[in-house]
Amino acid sequence: MRPQYPHFEPYNLSPLDHHLPPMHLTFFLTFKPEHPAQALSTLESGLNKLLLSLPFLTGNVARVSKPRGVRQLHPAIPALLDEYPMLRVKHHDQTYIPSNRSSDCETTKISYDEAFIAIPLYHASNELSPAFRLQANVLEDGIILCATMHHTVMDGKGLANVLQALSLCCQNAYIEEPLVPLTTSAEQQFGRNQILEAGLAANPSPSIQTEDSSTSDKTSVPPIPEVPVTRRLVICDDKLAQLRDMCASLGDESIKLSRNDICAALMWLCVIRAREIASPGSADANRKSTIMTVSDTRGVMRPTLPDTYMGNAYTALCTDSPLHHEAYFNASPNSLANQTRGLVNGLRNTDIASVAQLATAIRQDRIALNDEYIRNDLANVLSKPDWQPTFLEQCDYGQSSLRKFGLYDMDFGSALGKISDFDIPDGRLSRIAWDLPARYANAPWELRIGLEPKVMEGLRMDPLFQWVEVK
Structure with missing residues (x-):
């Protein structure tokens, strides 16, 4: 049965959010718990506790027509939550955690394919696309938790804040008393308003190079037609x-x-x-x-x-x-x-x-x-x-x-422990x-x-x- 998450009002993403291309990034966090089943239960309870405080993480990025290119964050809809739940668990038999020193040849193929990530990479271009999802990949010797974020919703520091808040929730996953959150939805809204007001109070500066500005002093670089x-x-x-x-x-x-x-x-x-x-x-x-x-x-x-x-x-x-x-x-x-x-x-x-x-x-x-x-x-x-x-x-x-x-x-928390490895194998x-x-x-x-x-x-x-x- 799908959990019921708190509702939030749709809001425009900030001007700083619009600096980023509409794409999902996935971060691989490796854990080596002694009891994987208990670790997964803790993770699920901790995530539900986190989403009570920060329901915007359940939302979907949406494009609006005026002005063109503006994106909003809309509340979760049942169909997308059913298709892409907030936490998906997948078991990978006879698959092991790769060595963090295997830079030249990966001993196990753990990469950006749909077997390991919660949201297909193409989904960021859809009319509605999830802001945040987790997939717990259970391997023979540990768990690789793949955290996928829509880059127009948060940056790397923002994701680190989400993971810090999740860790606190996992530490207190089974405590009934309300958890003092790392931040609140109201504080996040205040930050977005502050960014918008700062832009409205200033004047555009032609000296600042934006993404679509030309660079007339540069010649084109011959492309190297190979997949990275x-x-x-x-x-x-x-x-x-x-x-x-x-x-x-x-x-x-x-x-x-x-x-x-x-x-x-x-x-x-x-x-x-x-x-x-x-x-x-x-x-x-x-x-x-x-x-x-x-x-x-x-x-x-x-x-x-x-x-x-x-x-x-x-x-x-x-x-x-x-x-x-x-x-x-x-x-x-x-x-x-x-x-x-x-x-x-x-x-x-x-x-x-x-x-x-x-x-x-x-x-x-x-x-x-x-x-x-x-x-x-x-x-x-x-x-x-x-x-x-x-x-x-x-x-x-x-x-x-x-x-x-x-x-x-x-x-x-005691069930999951600390992260043993972190990576962004984005090719x-x-x-x-x-x-x-x-x-x-x-x-x-x-x-x-x-x-x-x-x-x-x-x-x-x-x-x-x-x-x-x-x-």
Whole structure:
């Protein structure tokens, strides 16, 4: 029998929600409970408790006609709940949890197919599409919980907030007293209103680059007609710290680079070079290269949004850099491996200088993100006749960090326990990487990245990447 979930009034998604393409993302959380049946019962009870506090998670994303492209969240309808229940349980006989180090060849095929996820990937383009669903995949040696979210409803931080709230509900799944929630529907509505009012109070700014703006200084990059492959790569945290210190000695002392900046810059450089190996001529010196990073606006807006806000509050930053430095070229594997002059701690001087240049550009754009920028960005969305977003195809590479989300610290109660592994094995997006959550303080950096096969091969052969990679 399907549970009865509380009703909520339909509402427009915020202007920040409309920055995101209408697509579902699925996150894989691995648990290793001693008693799977008890764990599943706890999960079901905990989820029902969560949905009493946050019924919007049961809703469906709907398109409306005026203005074009605006999306709303509508209450759940019985037909969709029957077809796609809030929690589906599926048993997979003779299937085992893959090793988290099996980056080159997955020992078990656990990926973005309909056997493991709660909602088919095509469903996001339908007139009504679920905002959030769970599927518990019961394997021989554990449970892989697949949490699927509609990206126009929440960002990565929002999902982390939902999972944190779910963990609290699972800890108290069988306690009858009302649970003090992590947040409330009223607080979420207040956050959406705050975002809308900030945009209405500002003026559109032509200096802010939006998704559909042109980039006249860029020439088209020759496409690499291959289906992307996705791999989980591991980078040494100590090596990133060493490289950060080397870069700091070359740049402006007033600009403090983070390991996040260094990681994004390093991957940007190596992907550019790998693309040049796979498709000679793509790194044309007459054009700029662009990286897309994302920054959380929750603490930047004035007044600030609460950290527990579950909607989209990230904004994309597109950072340009001219491809004039020699480190971008002579990109064949042999030429990179043979350029040994001027090594510093095993790195070429040109590599250090290039990473420093790119990391500084990324950091400067992050520093420039302030309340005025966000308000003008929101005003741009509100002024558009069509809110339908377009994906940032002009970017050569994109990286989003989930590293500080603390997922491995979440306790889902005695039956489920803590998460033993987290992943986003999404092979749909090329040249996009996620920094996965850190397992502990100063843990190696785990990146899930999708690239064309030849580009992936070139990345893995790059001496700079090999220097930081944990084998």
